Amino acid sequence: MKNNLREILFNIAVLVGSFIIALFFGAIILLIAGVNPLVAYHAMIIRPISSIYGLSEAVVRAIPLMMVGIGISIAFRSKMINIGGEGQIQLGAIAAGATALALPGLPKVILIPVVILAGFTAGGIWGGIAGWMKAKLSVNEVLSTVMLNYIAFQIYLYLIRGPLIDPSELAWGTGVPQTARMPDSSIFQRLIQGQRIHSGIFIAIIIAFLVYFLLWRTTFGFRLRAVGEEPKAANYAGVKVDKYLVLAMILSGGLAGIAGSIEVIGVHHRVLEGLSANYGFSGIVVALFGRLHPLGVIPASFFFGLLLIGAEMMQRAVDIPSALVISIQGLVILAVVSSNLILENPKYRKKFLSFFVQKF
């Protein structure tokens, strides 16, 4: 137990270290841009945690991040790199929106699960295509998921500008291509008056625990992880590696699709352009920060939810484009994957641990 605790503390120390390194490099960019990094970071880090609005918005952003992050963790666990979150979210959102608009008469208890399932199916198909191409045709999944992102985006635009466009939009012509408003029976309740935080957060956390159960308490999960850790051994043990690669990608894309569904029925109540604010890419950072563990992803997604809303607050406070936070996230990825040298190499690990134990 004591060892376990030390292990967790050690992991956290490495993650915090990674984050600080990323902030340091981000500060250099800020200095190049002629902005005081302390002022910018104060607005980005302190402001969101000191207001109801900031905390509520952090949760709103944590929900899709959690779903995408868990999905990406599943893929990574089977050694598949899923960069297609963005496209999977968008297709999930459009499928969810179309389903809700097509079935307005259904009661809430039926319609909401159906809409979420629609998102899961659309995202799952998109992820599954990349998984299938990897398993059957050895197509590098990074390249295929990136290409599928561009294709999904065009399908998405075509649908919200064309067949699914809001009829009143056509009549009044506000110039914003979007679908009609979802029926009330498909919409999540808001939890706090005047804030956007909604009950989707409960669904997200339940799904996180379900995935944890699936991966660590079932044969399916054991096999999926075995495929990622030792594909050859898994193959000898009779596990159909190909099948698990495809299944992992279907699950991964499906969870991103659910993120899209929840965005539609929880936040925007319609499908519109710019619905996925790069959650597909931020989800990668969240997955890595959560150590590819569904339960680790929960705090990681709150943390990055705070960072995203912090970036917007920074933009308003010191006029630094929130795009900066993308580069900080990129650096976090670089730092986290680099920390494996310390985490996995026994030599460095021992040095680092003894240093850690001495100082604290």
Place this chain on the structure above:
Amino acid sequence: MDVSAYLQLAIRILTVAVAVSAPYIFAAIGEMFSQKSGVLNLGVEGIMMLGAFVAFYFAWAHENILLGIILAIIVGGLMGLLMAFVSVTLKAKQGISGIGLYMFGWGVAGTLFRLFVGGVQSIPGLQNLNISGLTDLPYIGRILFSHNILVYLAFLLVPVSWYVLYKTPWGLKVRAVGSTPRAADTMGINVTKIRYQCVILGSMLAGLAGAYLSVAQANMFASDLVAGRGFIAIALVYFGRWKPFGILKGAMLFSIANGFQRWFQISGIAFPYEVTVVFPYVLIIVVLALSHKKFAEPTALTVPYDREFKG
């Protein structure tokens, strides 16, 4: 349309194809060196974005295209240094670290663009360089010799990189390091050094490819300027089976198809706009599916080399 109209169209598409294939050639040849030495650099897209911005900025604010291009190459090299440090020295998982590099370049380019430029601005761009005598040749003259200097450089790069890779001692070392690093190490080749050189060289070429997009092709910068070309370049390395002339073939094929697609859009033939836009990405997926042969891949690709660890 009669025969001469078809001929004119073919010449037009081919001329455009030669011009638009240049950035793919730069980026893909660079990526080829990186992969040949065993490092999969998936950050090409991000490097191209930053390169495109840097070149654009100096062409726009200082009216100095050459300085912009040189700085784009240097910035690309620095990004490569970062990638090499993370993936060679720190032995990070290359597939994911490349994505980190991509997001870093994307974010920095977007941030600096909004801060220093604000909105979309256009610049005069690189002039075409007509070569007296050659440009006036019938048909071929226009297709091959009516371009800016970077296009000639891109096409020159193909045989040069072939020569370097297959006919020089350094090229031999690169190939050895990418296929059997342990044997190379035993022979006294510095695996780390060669990998650093290849990743940095590859990233410099990616920076140049980005610069080409902003100062020689689009003559402007926008946050979606690169639009997946970096990833397409990586796909072309697979398509070309890690060979310079294979990459050239792939880049030309892709650019001709793309030129045809653009002509289709403006030709007035009724066809959904979204389908034509999606076409290049679908084409790349199909090409990847058809061309992938595992045996052509450098065997140590994505495997970090650890001298003390006998794996």
